[in-house]
Amino acid sequence: MKFSITDSKNKTFNLPINPKEFNIDAATDDKTVSMVKLGQINLIGDEKLKSIEITSTLPVKTANVHYLSTKTVYKNGQTYLDKLNKLYKAKKPVRLVISSTKISFKGIISEFKYGMADGFSDEYAYTLKIGEYKAHKAKKVKAKKKSKKTAKKGKSRSKPPKKMGRGSKVTVNGRLHRDSAGNGPGATERNATRKISLVAPNAKYPYHIATLSGGARGWVSKSAVKAV
Structure with missing residues (x-):
């Protein structure tokens, strides 16, 4: 030998x-631990x-x-x-x-x-x-470079329309009516600055408009008003 x-x-x-x-x-790298109802294992x-x-x-x-x-x-x-x-x-x-x-x-x-x-x-x-002795070697890992790509510019989105309700200031272009059903057609407003005094949802002429000082004018269609 x-x-x-x-x-x-x-x-x-x-x-x-x-x-x-x-x-x-x-x-071997053994470990002793205590377990409930079992004791040490x-x-x-x-x-x-x-x-x-x-x-x-x-x-x-x-x-x-x-x-x-x-x-x-x-x-x-x-x-x-x-x-x-x-x-x-x-x-x-x-x-x-x-x-x-x-x-x-x-x-x-x-x-x-x-x-x-x-x-x-x-x-x-x-x-x-x-x-x-056990052979070992550290492995070098290169960090990934962050992409510098920028998002492509898309088409510009139009601004959402302003919400209109009772008290909203609006521009009116349309014919006035006596009630929200469209009865009693009257004068026509052109680029008139008014405010909404009443709202009748689901009606044919849902908005009742008045002058800025509060004078009643009449009911108009939804397409006749535009938020200021």
Whole structure:
């Protein structure tokens, strides 16, 4: 079994001594909530990012070390420390492959600790933690430009006619009658300024007009009056 690390430039090296054990941490983002009459229930969340942790040693000098896990090694442990430190500081994805298993783990080195333990000066002890990396890319979205089109000018609308009713000032052009039914035709008004004194809806001659001072004149047709 070999533990191989490949950097972002596709360069690979093997760890000189296999760890006694390694752990892959996998979990889901679950939440516990309280429900009426049910009590607490568990809401299963999406899968969190995995991580893998390795704890092992690096010989200070690899010459004549009989417990190496690979034939191709660097001359000293400091070279491994320098490479691992460089990968840690680069903050770029690496890939850990463990031969004879299906493990091929792509991630970022999130933690790297090393030193010496148990008073043994011939080996560096280290812990390497790699957090899962998922490729992502922000997508730029261009804002749509607002249309500068202006509405076409249509035909101008005529002003609505003024409403006429009792007390309205009007111009009269038409024959006067004694009542709204049209009986007793009399004089004819021409461009006379009058006011409406009475209104008989639905009658043949619906408007009774008078002078501005109140003098009665007679009943006229609807077409005979025009609002001033």
